[in-house]
Amino acid sequence: MKLLTHNILTSHVKGVTKGYPLLIKATEVRVNEVEFNPQFVSRMIPKLEWSALVQAAEGDLPSSLIQDYENNEEFLRKVHRVLLEVEVIEGCLQCPESGREFPISRGVPNMLLNEDDS
Amino acid sequence: MKLKDLESCLQQVDVFEDPKVLLEQYPTSPHIAACMLYTIHNTFDDIKDKVVADLGCGCGVLSIGAAVLDAGLCVGFDIDDDALEIFQRNKEEFELTNIDVVQCDVCSLRESAFAKKFDTVIMNPPFGTKRNQGIDMEFLKTALSMATTAVYSLHKTSTREHIQKKANDWKVKMEVIAELRYDLPASYKFHKKKSVDIQVDFIRFSPT
Numbered sequence: 137m138k139l140l141t142h143n144i145l146t147s148h149v150k151g152v153t154k155g156y157p158l159l160i161k162a163t164e165v166r167v168n169e170v171e172f173n174p175q176f177v178s179r180m181i182p183k184l185e186w187s188a189l190v191q192a193a194e195g196d197l198p199s200s201l202i203q204d205y206e207n208n209e210e211f212l213r214k215v216h217r218v219l220l221e222v223e224v225i226e227g228c229l230q231c232p233e234s235g236r237e238f239p240i241s242r243g244v245p246n247m248l249l250n251e252d253d254s
Numbered sequence: 255m256k257l258k259d260l261e262s263c264l265q266q267v268d269v270f271e272d273p274k275v276l277l278e279q280y281p282t283s284p285h286i287a288a289c290m291l292y293t294i295h296n297t298f299d300d301i302k303d304k305v306v307a308d309l310g311c312g313c314g315v316l317s318i319g320a321a322v323l324d325a326g327l328c329v330g331f332d333i334d335d336d337a338l339e340i341f342q343r344n345k346e347e348f349e350l351t352n353i354d355v356v357q358c359d360v361c362s363l364r365e366s367a368f369a370k371k372f373d374t375v376i377m378n379p380p381f382g383t384k385r386n387q388g389i390d391m392e393f394l395k396t397a398l399s400m401a402t403t404a405v406y407s408l409h410k411t412s413t414r415e416h417i418q419k420k421a422n423d424w425k426v427k428m429e430v431i432a433e434l435r436y437d438l439p440a441s442y443k444f445h446k447k448k449s450v451d452i453q454v455d456f457i458r459f460s461p462t
Contacts (some may be wrong), residue, residue: 243355245326247358249362
C-alpha cells in the first residue's frame, strides 16, 4: 500500500462519522525506486490531505506546505518518495474513531467489513 | 504505443485460475482491454499522469494496461483474495511501480469514501446476472462519485436506455464510444455452448 493510496482511504465502519485518517501500524515497509515525475507530484499536492500525509510520513515532511513548492525540486522529490516509493507491506490500518483494525497483508489493505461493523 | 503492441503486452497478463460464478468473474480479453485503454489514452488523454481507479479489477488487466500507458498511479479495487493474489503476481511480473491495490466491497463503500479522489475510473463491472441485479448501477454510482474527469465502463447494450435515464437523473453526460461484442468462452462447468456473444457498450460518463 502506497501512502498516496493511504491518503485516500477512509474507514466506513457503521456509525463512524470521521473514519479518517486511518492510523498506520506497519510491521514491514519497503522503499522502491519509482520514476520521478515532478509535474505529477506538483499536481497531486493540492488534492492531498496534507496533515494526514505528514502523519504517515513520520517526520520526513514539513507540517505545512512550503511556498512555491512547484519549483522546489528537492521538496518535490521528498514528496514523491513519500507518496509513491514507500510501501507498507505488512501491518494494519486503524480506524481513528472505532479502533477497528484493517489488516495489510502482502501490500494489500483489506477494507472488508464484517456483519457487525457494516 | 500501437494498439497491437498494447494488446500483445496484455496477453501476458495472468487470468483467474478458478473463477467464482457468483462474483461474475471472467477476464476482460486483451483485445477489448487494449481497445478500451487505447481510446481512453489517445482520444481523451485520461490515463497518462493521471490518478486512475479500476473498480472490480479482478486479476488486473485494465490496471496493468493503464500503468503501461503511464498513469501517474492506478489503484485496483476488488473483493476477492484469490483474484488479488494474481493481481499482485501480475504487477510483479510486469515490474510496474505505478500500481496499487485495495481489497474492499465496492457496493458497500459509502458515497463519501473516495469522493473525487481520482481523475479517471476505468472498469468492467459485473453485469448483475447472478442474483445480484442492479450491481452494475451500484458500481457506476460509486465510480461517478470517485472520478473528477470521467468514468469509462462496459455495460450490456440491452441496458442502454435504462442507464441513459439514470445518467440524466444523476446529471451526468453519457457517451457510447463503441459497441463491442463480448465473446465469452465457456468458462464455467454449467455453460452448454462453446462460447456466447454478448453485445456490450463501451461508455464514457462525465460530469455536465
